[in-house]
Amino acid sequence: MFGLGRSRQPVEVDLHPPFPGEVIPVGDxxxxxxxxxxxxxxxxxxxxxxxxxxxxCAPVSGRLVTLFTTLHAFAVVSGEGLEVLVHIGLDTVELQGAGFRALVEQGAEVTAGQPVVRVDATAVRQSGRPLVxxxxxxxxxxxAELSVTPGPAAPGDVVCTVRMTP
Structure with a gap:
């Protein structure tokens, strides 16, 4: 009665690569x-x-809750409430937005695979910063649990599944 005593089913969220490339575990x-x-x-x-x-691109559908002024990173909160940060390259905050262009405004609803930031990859590489x-x-x-599928990935592929804590 009233759902008391019923356990909630764990929610799983699938994530997609933000662009085509080689997926690696975050530990690497x-x-x-x-x-x-x-x-x-x-x-x-x-x-x-x-x-x-x-x-x-957004790795998951949801709301673009943070778009850093330097455009080197953004965060999306999925419809399930999962907070996902995409950090474009390493040490790219030091570029102060040079070579980055926002394609979506903070606060917008985005769908998985929708472009959020365009990056001049050549300029970032020339600055000596890796684009991982x-x-x-x-x-x-x-x-609660996270599984990653390393290897080559294309848009639309599921490369990570997160089981959220109930």
Whole structure:
């Protein structure tokens, strides 16, 4: 009666790569803050070496709750409430937005696979910064279990499934 005593079913959220490339576990990211999972658990995508620009897409449908002024990172909260941060490249905050262009405004509803930021990949590489892009769940208490499928990934592929804490 009234749902008392009924256990809630765990919710699973599928995540997609923010752009085509090679999916790696977040523990393999060449940055100690990400590889030690200090920001959260997840995965990263390494773009192809010949990419001249990247359209960095929402890995999940939801609301774009944060778009950093330097455009190097953004966060989406899924319809299920999962908070997902996409950090475009490493040490790219130092570029102060050079080579980055917002395609969506903060607060907008986005769908998985929708471009959020366009990046001049050539300019970022020339600055000496790697374009490996971590995608992490920043609210650790939300994540009961996470599985990542490493290897080549294309738009629309499911590369990570998060089982949320009930």
């Amino acid at each position: 990211v060449p940055d100690p803050v990400f590889s030690a999972r200090m920001v959260g658990d997840g995965f990263a995508v390494v773009p192809p070496d010949d990419a001249t620009h990247l359209d960095v 892009t971590p995608v992490v769940m920043t609210q650790k208490k939300q994540v």
